[in-house]
Structures are given as structure tokens and as C-alpha cells.
Amino acid sequence: MAHSLSDLSQQLLKMAKSAGADAADVLAADGRSVSIDVLGGKLEHAERSEGLEVGLRVMVGQRQACVSSSLIDPDTLQNMAERAVFMASEAPEDPHIGLADAAQLSQITDAAALDLYDASAEPEAQALEEDAKRAEAAALAVNGVSQVQSASAGYGTRRIHLAASNGFAGGYQRSSRSTSCVAITGEGTAMERDYFGEARIYQADLPDAADIGRIAGERTVKRAGARKPKTGAYPVIFDERVASSLISHLLSAANGAMIARGSSWLMDAMGEMVLPKGLDLIEDPHRVRISGSKPFDAEALATAKRDIIKDGVLQSWTLDLANARKLGMQSTSSAARGTSSPPSPSISNISLTQGDMTLDEMLKDMGTGLLVTSMIGSTINPNTGDYSRGASGFWVENGERAYPVNECTLAGNLRDMLRSIRPANDGRAHLSRVVPSLAVEGLILAGE
Structure with missing residues (x-):
């Protein structure tokens, strides 16, 4: 996530205006996520993803079009701008579309006061795996639980930046941390399942993984019969x-x-x-x-x-x-x-x-x-x-x-x-x- 979303957004706005847009806005977002699933005390699935995407909305008169791309090289951005303007010129008119007036724009351009991002270190994959294993073990320890269908732990962070030709530019970052467990009681056609999961912005606010698994197990055995x-x-x-x-x-x-x-x-x-x-x-x-x-x-x-x-x-x-x-x-x-x-x-x-x-x-x-x-x-x-x-x-x-x-x-x-x-x-x-x-x-x- 080394790219400047602000610079990228302003660059694409300029290209859209040069291509013939009367008005435009850009939403740029990037993020990364890690998810870990365990089964039977062993790693079942691990996934890590990172990506950046940029979306451009242009208006030509009272016509609009949206395009997006995960590639941000100059040629791709220029093609995006030109294609969006062409698409908008062919779109049906809508008398109700339009950017906000300058007087309507938010004076707050970040989310510092909302505390939406945990700046502590990203958890290691091994730490997420351990949480998932502890949740699974706690569910299996509940008398009456026959198996655990899934136990998972995850982490994610995402940045967004919004810029528009009416003068607005702002953005912020979010983080999330989660643990969940699905348990099963009974056998064959008599099987019943239930679950429990929690998600928080801050790792420190997330309940203990063993408690999450235990609650999933306790809920499940109550479903028997x-x-x-x-x-x-x-x-x-x-x-x-x-x-x-x-x-x-x-x-x-x-x-x-x-x-x-x-x-x-x-x-x-x-x-x-x-x-x-x-x-x-x-x-x-x-x-x-x-x-x-x-x-x-x-x-x-x-x-x-x-x-x-x-x-x-x-x-x-x-x-x-x-x-x-x-x-x-x-x-x-x-x-x-x-x-x-x-x-x-x-x-x-x-x-x-x-x-x-x-x-x-x-x-x-x-x-x-x-x-x-x-x-x-x-x-x-x-x-x-x-x-x-x-x-x-x-x-x-x-x-x-x-x-x-x-x-x-x-x-x-x-x-x-x-x-x-x-x-x-x-x-x-x-x-x-x-x-x-x-x-x-x-x-x-x-x-x-």
C-alpha cells in the first residue's frame, strides 16, 4: 500500500477533465486481508490478499458513466478517462445526477476523531492460526459437540480516498480483527449446528478466542434433538x-x-x-x-x-x-x-x-x-x-x-x-x- 491515493485521485481527475468531462469524482481504495481456517487442530486454509482499485465517475451534461481498474499505470488511467467520457456521452440523460455544491461539502476530511484504525502491528499468520485453534478446541471441549465445522480468524485493513472536481478531497483508513466458530452436535440426519463470532476494529477489544469457541459449543448442544x-x-x-x-x-x-x-x-x-x-x-x-x-x-x-x-x-x-x-x-x-x-x-x-x-x-x-x-x-x-x-x-x-x-x-x-x-x-x-x-x-x- 505504498501508493498515494490522493495523488492517484488527482491525476485521474485531471485526465477526466482533459478528456471532456464536465464534472468527475474518483474513489480510490486499497487494502490487505489475512484469513486462517483450521480443522482438526491443523491448518485447513490460509489466504492473504492485497489490492488497489480506482473508480472514476464522469458527467457530461446530465449523463454519467462509471469505470474502474486495478491497474494504475498512466496509459491505463488515460484510457479509463477517455472511455468513461465516451460512455457518458452515450448514456441516457438523468436530470437528477450531479456532484454536491461547494457549500454542501464536508469540512472534515479524515476519520481521526472516530478511531477506526488500529495502528498496532498486523498480527502474524501464526497468531491468527493459534486463535482459530483455540476457538476450535474450546468448542470441542463442550460436552455434546461432535465436531467443529469451521474455526476462523482474520485481519484486514483498508484505505479509501475520495476526490471530486467540486474541490473535495479526503480519506481515511479502517482495520478489523475477527474470530468465529461453527460447531455441530449429533450425527447423520440428526445433526444440528450453531455458531458464535466477534469482530472489532482493535485487536485489544476482541474477546478471547477460547470464549468464542466455548459459546459456539454451548449454543450448539442446546440445539440437540x-x-x-x-x-x-x-x-x-x-x-x-x-x-x-x-x-x-x-x-x-x-x-x-x-x-x-x-x-x-x-x-x-x-x-x-x-x-x-x-x-x-x-x-x-x-x-x-x-x-x-x-x-x-x-x-x-x-x-x-x-x-x-x-x-x-x-x-x-x-x-x-x-x-x-x-x-x-x-x-x-x-x-x-x-x-x-x-x-x-x-x-x-x-x-x-x-x-x-x-x-x-x-x-x-x-x-x-x-x-x-x-x-x-x-x-x-x-x-x-x-x-x-x-x-x-x-x-x-x-x-x-x-x-x-x-x-x-x-x-x-x-x-x-x-x-x-x-x-x-x-x-x-x-x-x-x-x-x-x-x-x-x-x-x-x-x-x-
Whole structure:
């Protein structure tokens, strides 16, 4: 990663302007990553990757095009600029595209205040392998675990730099460190599995690998003997580790691109109750040492904390510049992009109001129903909010986990489901999405 991303970006901007672009922006990114997998106490797979990629977006009038390359020699860059301008000149007009005005640009051009990069030495591959082995061994030590499907450890770092012909130039670096484990109990068709994993920006913040393996093993043995639950209408609690999926469906429906296309079940819900009274859903891109944090968005607008839902009432769509212009609104500084695509709206860190009850207290309050700990597949009608997903977890009787369940389907409508949710108090503060366990009414279970 010896290249200056700033110099590279400015060089490509100049080439684009010389080739005939009226406006342009460049996203340059490089990084490296190491991942280690072990199996049976031995190294199973090791991978290291390093790469640099640069993306150019040009505008000719109200037409735009994007190109990208992992080669950065002068000839390649010149060809990129010329090709992008040619492509843009042939593209259909879009009256809503355009860079941010100078007055809109973020005055913050780095992420020093957000502490997104661990400057300590990159861990050796042997250290990652040792972590993976310790996680595997701890899982196997749990009585009832028959095998470990995978135990992994990884490290990564990534730099990005954004520059545009409107005068903005800025960038920052991220790092990540992770450990995970998937364990299995039982044999043959009676096998069940579960997992646990953690990721942090700082190595020092990552839980011990043995604890990660132990928790994966303990979760797994609780799945032994899983069977289908009863069919019928029952209350459901989404465990904290899957509860954010419900909120993700809400966030997708509030995405400005969906609204501008007219394909969202929240189309006419601005200013209406979409969650129970008393619940707030907040986006905060400025949380320190959190993976989703960012000082500016992909269009160089300053990010800021905002209410998506306040006291249960929908307050805001998630908007980039183009979709905001389509809707006659202002961007929420929510643009994200890759090197080969134009910006689109995306969410960073979110948090949902937490409740007063623990998960166990919520189970007792529920009495009989389903605790969901894992989900597969997804059938969501974006226009109506009709919801259907495969699930597994635990059947609850008299407020206690009675037996593990699998192979069931949950069905309902997101409008009704979300207006009935009750949060527990177990949201984990280190996650980018802090969503506690959620009790939900209005679901049909299809089991045996």
C-alpha cells in the first residue's frame, strides 16, 4: 500500500477533465486481508490478499458513466478517462445526477476523531492460526459437540480516498480483527449446528478466542434433538442476534431509492406511526471505534446523527443526492458506493430504543410461543410488506425454553409486525446495529 491515493485521485481527475468531462469524482481504495481456517487442530486454509482499485465517475451534461481498474499505470488511467467520457456521452440523460455544491461539502476530511484504525502491528499468520485453534478446541471441549465445522480468524485493513472536481478531497483508513466458530452436535440426519463470532476494529477489544469457541459449543448442544414446532398463530421473540433483520426490512423500505421507484410498502407512511409509541430508531455515523462509522459519505457530504423514527413516527427517508432531488428533498448524507458504481443510499450505524426487560423476563411474560435464534431465506414483498422466512430456535412453554425447533416458517405482514414489537434490554453496544431482542405479535408459524 505504498501508493498515494490522493495523488492517484488527482491525476485521474485531471485526465477526466482533459478528456471532456464536465464534472468527475474518483474513489480510490486499497487494502490487505489475512484469513486462517483450521480443522482438526491443523491448518485447513490460509489466504492473504492485497489490492488497489480506482473508480472514476464522469458527467457530461446530465449523463454519467462509471469505470474502474486495478491497474494504475498512466496509459491505463488515460484510457479509463477517455472511455468513461465516451460512455457518458452515450448514456441516457438523468436530470437528477450531479456532484454536491461547494457549500454542501464536508469540512472534515479524515476519520481521526472516530478511531477506526488500529495502528498496532498486523498480527502474524501464526497468531491468527493459534486463535482459530483455540476457538476450535474450546468448542470441542463442550460436552455434546461432535465436531467443529469451521474455526476462523482474520485481519484486514483498508484505505479509501475520495476526490471530486467540486474541490473535495479526503480519506481515511479502517482495520478489523475477527474470530468465529461453527460447531455441530449429533450425527447423520440428526445433526444440528450453531455458531458464535466477534469482530472489532482493535485487536485489544476482541474477546478471547477460547470464549468464542466455548459459546459456539454451548449454543450448539442446546440445539440437540430439534424438531418442528406447532402450527398456528403464536407470539414470537426474535433473539438479539437475529432481531436486527426485522429492522433491516424497515430500513430497506425507507430507502430513498425504493421510495423514488415507488416500490416500497412505506411509500405513504411519512409522518405516520410505524413502530410503537416511545420507540426511536437513530442513525449515528459518528460512534467511536464502530465499524459502520464514517466522517463523510460517498458524495463528500458531512455525516450527522439523525432520527429515522421518533416516538414511533417515521421522520426521514435515507437519501443520497440524486434520489433526494427526485423527491424534492435534501440528502441525508447517506450515499455509499463502490469503485465501479454510482452512489446510492445506505445506512451506517443504527440503534433502537431498548426496553426494561431481560430476554428471560420477556420469555416468562410471553408464556407460550417461539424464540427465534436463526433464520434462513427470505421472501419479502417490497410493495405490500408481506413477510415469510424460515426459522429455527426454541419452543417456549410456561415461560421456559422447552425444546429446540427447526424447519419452521414464519409469516406475517411487516406493517403489523413492526407496530407490535416490544424490545428487551440486551442490545450489544459494540455492534454497528444495536437492536435488542424483539417480541412480535401477528405471526403465523408453519411447523408440523
